[in-house]
Amino acid sequence: MNSRCRIDGCNQDRVIHRTVCSKHRYRLSTWGDPHFTQWGTADPLDVELIVTEQRPAEGLTRLERVLVARGLTERQVPAAEVARIVGVDKRTVHRWRSQDRQKQAA
Ligand SMILES: [Zn+2]
Structure with missing residues (x-):
């Protein structure tokens, strides 16, 4: 079956x-x-799975990358590791993190 x-x-x-x-x-x-899928959409199941398993993923939308990076950051995953998992430059991860911090402070 x-x-x-x-x-x-x-x-x-x-x-x-x-x-x-x-x-x-x-x-x-x-x-x-x-x-x-499009850049502004995110599949919450995909995001959660990638954050949980911390394995590199391809074919993510831009929003999914941001959400995965945020989820990994909350789990104290180092920026270099986050960059590897979502497939972006480490500086991009730092930029996302500082943007999130600014939003939280606002
Ligand atoms: Zn399926």
Whole structure:
């Protein structure tokens, strides 16, 4: 019995009584498109998974990179490691962090 998500290239287990995994179900229910991504959108499941597993990820939207970096920073992950995981320059991570600090201070 096939219990994998029906989306091509996805090897996640599907949600019970569904034909797709939780990530694709979220995208379908939110945007009606399992492949929907654009720079200003973020998939909270992706972000949470990357922050939790701290593994390098490709194909992130710009907003997802910012959110992952923020989540990793909250977990005291060093900037160099954050930069490696989200695939940006270390200076970019420092810039995001100072922007966040300014927002919090405002
Ligand atoms: Zn899937």
